[in-house]
Amino acid sequence: MVKQGLDFSKIISKDAPPPAPPHEGDFKYNFVSGHTDPEAIPIEELAKSAAKVIREKGRKLAMYHSDGGPLGSIDLRKFLSKKLAATRGITASPDEIMITSGSTQGILLINDSFLDPGDTVITELFTYSGSIREARRRKANVIGIPLDDNGLRVDLVEQKLEELKEQGITPKYIYTIPTNQNPTGTNMPMDRRIKLLELSSKYGVPIFEDECYADLVFEGEWFKSIKALDEYNHVLHIGSLSKSLAPGVRLGYLVAPTELLAQFLSSKVDVGTNMITPMIAADFLEEHYQNHSDNVREKLHRKRDTLTSSLREHFGPTVKFFVPRGGQVLWIEFPKGTDTKKPLEAAKKQGIIYNAGADWSVEPEKASNFIRLCYANPSEEAIREGIGKLAQVFHEEISVP
Amino acid sequence: MVKQGLDFSKIISKDAPPPAPPHEGDFKYNFVSGHTDPEAIPIEELAKSAAKVIREKGRKLAMYHSDGGPLGSIDLRKFLSKKLAATRGITASPDEIMITSGSTQGILLINDSFLDPGDTVITELFTYSGSIREARRRKANVIGIPLDDNGLRVDLVEQKLEELKEQGITPKYIYTIPTNQNPTGTNMPMDRRIKLLELSSKYGVPIFEDECYADLVFEGEWFKSIKALDEYNHVLHIGSLSKSLAPGVRLGYLVAPTELLAQFLSSKVDVGTNMITPMIAADFLEEHYQNHSDNVREKLHRKRDTLTSSLREHFGPTVKFFVPRGGQVLWIEFPKGTDTKKPLEAAKKQGIIYNAGADWSVEPEKASNFIRLCYANPSEEAIREGIGKLAQVFHEEISVP
Structure with a gap:
């Protein structure tokens, strides 16, 4: 009896945001978002805590x-x-x-x-x-x-x-x-x-x-x-x-x-x-808490050093950045006029993903020459490799460095 | 330097709902919401699954x-x-x-x-x-x-x-x-x-x-x-x-x-x-899935029978209800003109909590003589006791039954 589907264009609110883009899956050199270090997940301790608390307090569920x-x-x-x-x-x-x-x-x-x-x-x-x-x-x-x-x-x-x-x-x-x-x-x-x-x-x-x-x-x-x-x-x-x-x-x-x-x-x-x-x-x-936090901080410290030295090696004086003494992101400034969104797609093809600065700014145009790199997720090796490849992509796409 | 606090009445949106009422804690005879049977929580199986999946997939976190x-x-x-x-x-x-x-x-x-x-x-x-x-x-x-x-x-x-x-x-x-x-x-x-x-x-x-x-x-x-x-x-x-x-x-x-x-x-x-x-x-x-669902259904079946027989025993022909063949709630009709919200506070003092029908109706006045009882959470003994006490409260507060 029902012969065709509904036209949802008349049903969805005009104020609704556009549909979400397809999920991109994972990247080998993942510098976006606030992902953390998979090696720092305290697997065994979490497994034990999970079994313990479910046995002790599970009826509360x-x-x-x-x-x-x-x-x-x-x-x-x-x-x-x-x-x-x-x-x-x-x-x-x-x-x-x-x-x-x-x-x-x-x-x-x-x-x-x-x-x-x-x-x-x-x-x-x-x-x-x-x-x-x-x-x-x-x-x-x-x-x-x-x-x-x-x-x-x-x-x-x-x-x-x-x-x-x-x-x-x-x-x-x-x-x-x-x-x-x-x-x-x-x-x-x-x-x-x-x-x-x-x-x-x-x-x-x-x-x-x-x-x-x-x-x-x-x-x-x-x-x-x-x-x-x-x-x-x-x-x-x-x-x-x-x-x-x-x-x-x-x-x-x-x-x-x-x-x-x-x-x-x-x-x-x-x-x-x-x-x-x-x-x-x-x-x-x-x-x-204490041991785990010390471990997370120590790993981040090393990765920050790896990232900053990789950037200096591959991008040289083209980029400027503040060296953070904590956290997991680096905010990198390219010469004025650089459009850091442009190399995004080419970088993805190389397995690299980064955040263009414009998205992290109230006034996007004031950060269009910045990129944001989260260094928590990739291994030190992936950071070194990834930054090398990123420099190549930037060079090819926008002649920087 | 800072000598007094802020006046948030000027900051909170006029469209914001009123603040949430204080949490009431637990009741001995809990017939509200969609709580389930604590005895039906598969503690040991969940504890094992938890430890297993965290060990196998924890790095994904x-x-x-x-x-x-x-x-x-x-x-x-x-x-x-x-x-x-x-x-x-x-x-x-x-x-x-x-x-x-x-x-x-x-x-x-x-x-x-x-x-x-x-x-x-x-x-x-x-x-x-x-x-x-x-x-x-x-x-x-x-x-x-x-x-x-x-x-x-x-x-x-x-x-x-x-x-x-x-x-x-x-x-x-x-x-x-x-x-x-x-x-x-x-x-x-x-x-x-x-x-x-x-x-x-x-x-x-x-x-x-x-x-x-x-x-x-x-x-x-x-x-x-x-x-x-x-x-x-x-x-x-x-x-x-x-x-x-x-x-x-x-x-x-x-x-x-x-x-x-x-x-x-x-x-x-x-x-x-x-x-x-x-x-x-x-x-x-x-x-x-299969064993667990069978167990949940069997327990609910028994509790439904306990609740319906308790209601017949303590409320007699004063109440009418449809006997559901599934789910975990009973919808009980009192004589027209009964205000089922009135005995709520007195019931709470006896450790009983139920949902007044008006809240479960698009037109509240059409359900002001109903109550909704969820029978999944209390034990069969608590159902029997609770319904006995509830009948007493209703009798004292609104002369029903």
């Missing part, structure tokens, strides 16, 4: 929210409470911590609760592409403030806040990645953190602090988070286990006063975060 | 989307492809299946892609509260069509579609739970399923088939899904492992043509579903 209520796994929140105090200077009880599905969900929830179309938010000029995209998806006006080797130019933030105030505009938040900034790899010193908190208070604008990469400082001083300086409620703090443990665990956290968490929970329409993985993570981290 | 791309775990999709063919009559390749974070995410993605404010959707009059809420959150007009003992009154759907057509309105979808309907427990016979598909074609309106409870038929015939009858693209089908395995795994799936999945993926902004749990579930189900 029968009920929604049964392992700590809507805020998520109580064991993981207890661990994070201790860990945030010890490593980030943050005083937060488990009731001030929400487990999220990656730090991404923290970004979604804050935007859901705060943003109306036409609102203004302040971010770093070069920043996480997902954060720019999510604010814009809610039709917010995203203002990017330049960075220097010490991260966000807080003096320029003040200038912008003053300018906006004169226009009667109060931004909804100042989004910053102060520690191992993505993509620039910079670390904001304490004086800027203090100053930013003062600006938050003076102008009535909360700070949205993203510390996704904060566990990965492998050289020099490990500055406390901005949240650590916050005696009131100025800082909303998100973090992730994606970089320190593995992206595949899809676990992050959001630290805020309980009354704000209740607000964010009202937008958390996922009927709870998956329960098994937080149980495993809590059990693993409780025992192995 | 280092990369986003590495276990089957953005559609999610390839092993779980392969299992579901076989299972849907065997038990639901559905022909779907793994590429036509997306793993979601509970079936809830399927509902979110379809609404995200289809609904604009002012759009119309058709649902069963009594239906899953979350589905009503999600459509309304997008400012859709939700039209509820009555049910009888054979589920959705498809004749009334036709009448409504004709009426809407005269007004120039094409609904965005017809949402139905044909198998073990929530909350009525009805099963839609094949002739209505066929007829509904014909209406979908005739009026150009897709069917949004929610088969969350479909694995739980424990008596009588197990009708094939509507999707099984669909030779084209009329049916979007979602399902869940929440009832058949456990809510805590937070795993569901969405079956649709690949080009529609690409559309839905563009709204899936979670950077991938958690990877560990689908690996565990796939490994477990591949080996134990």
Whole structure:
């Protein structure tokens, strides 16, 4: 009786984004996203923790929210409470911590609760592409403030806040990645953190602090988070286990006063975060956090050195980059006028994938001569080979170097 | 320098829902939501599967989307492809299946892609509260069509579609739970399923088939899904492992043509579903699906009998209910004029929690004399005790029975 299919072009919302492009599969030299080192996954320990927690707590799986209520796994929140105090200077009880599905969900929830179309938010000029995209998806006006080797130019933030105030505009938040900034790899010193908190208070604008990469400082001083300086409620703090443990665990956290968490929970329409993985993570981290983190940092340190020396070898003085003392990305500047998107397809054909800088910038044209390389996933050998091949591709495609 | 906190009342969007109420913790007699039987969680098998898959595939956790791309775990999709063919009559390749974070995410993605404010959707009059809420959150007009003992009154759907057509309105979808309907427990016979598909074609309106409870038929015939009858693209089908395995795994799936999945993926902004749990579930189900499902169904069958006999014993002829032959909920009608919300607080004080009918109805006033009892979670003893106490509470609070 039914003779033909439906025409969905009339059904799909005109506001819906275009369909997702086909998945590209894997690349031999994978420098994109925030993939981590497969060799650093603590396989045996995770397997043991998994079997243990399922045997001990598996019956809890029968009920929604049964392992700590809507805020998520109580064991993981207890661990994070201790860990945030010890490593980030943050005083937060488990009731001030929400487990999220990656730090991404923290970004979604804050935007859901705060943003109306036409609102203004302040971010770093070069920043996480997902954060720019999510604010814009809610039709917010995203203002990017330049960075220097010490991260966000807080003096320029003040200038912008003053300018906006004169226009009667109060931004909804100042989004910053102060520690191992993505993509620039910079670390904001304490004086800027203090100053930013003062600006938050003076102008009535909360700070949205993203510390996704904060566990990965492998050289020099490990500055406390901005949240650590916050005696009131100025800082909303998100973090992730994606970089320190593995992206595949899809676990992050959001630290805020309980009354704000209740607000964010009202937008958390996922009927709870998956329960098994937080149980495993809590059990693993409780025992192995320190050793595991040391191992991850040591591997990243070596890979950073491999990448920077490979770049110097194959690209020479054509490229400039800040040498990060933590995190897993390098932000590389090519001569003005270089279009780093152009060699993308040719690079893929050689098994190399990298992020063009434009996607990591509030103003794409200001980063069209940059590339972002994540050095966590490829082996040191793959980094050396990959950069050699990349130089060849760039030379052939855009005569650089 | 910072002397006081921020006033967030000026920062939170006026469109944001009110803050979530405090979590109530657990109740001795828990008849709400879709909790399952803790005794039916296959602890030992899950523990073994967990250790096994982490040892075999744990390195994949280092990369986003590495276990089957953005559609999610390839092993779980392969299992579901076989299972849907065997038990639901559905022909779907793994590429036509997306793993979601509970079936809830399927509902979110379809609404995200289809609904604009002012759009119309058709649902069963009594239906899953979350589905009503999600459509309304997008400012859709939700039209509820009555049910009888054979589920959705498809004749009334036709009448409504004709009426809407005269007004120039094409609904965005017809949402139905044909198998073990929530909350009525009805099963839609094949002739209505066929007829509904014909209406979908005739009026150009897709069917949004929610088969969350479909694995739980424990008596009588197990009708094939509507999707099984669909030779084209009329049916979007979602399902869940929440009832058949456990809510805590937070795993569901969405079956649709690949080009529609690409559309839905563009709204899936979670950077991938958690990877560990689908690996565990796939490994477990591949080996134990049949035995485990038989066990779950047998337990539910017994609990349904315990609940219906307890209701007859303690509530007598005051209540009417359809005896479902599957699923895990009973939909109980009290005399007209009864307000089943009134005894809620008194019941909680006795350790009993139930769902007032009004929340499970597109038109709340049409179900204010109903309650919904989920019988999967409490033990048979707790069911007997709880219903005895509930009758006492109802008697004291609203003189029923």
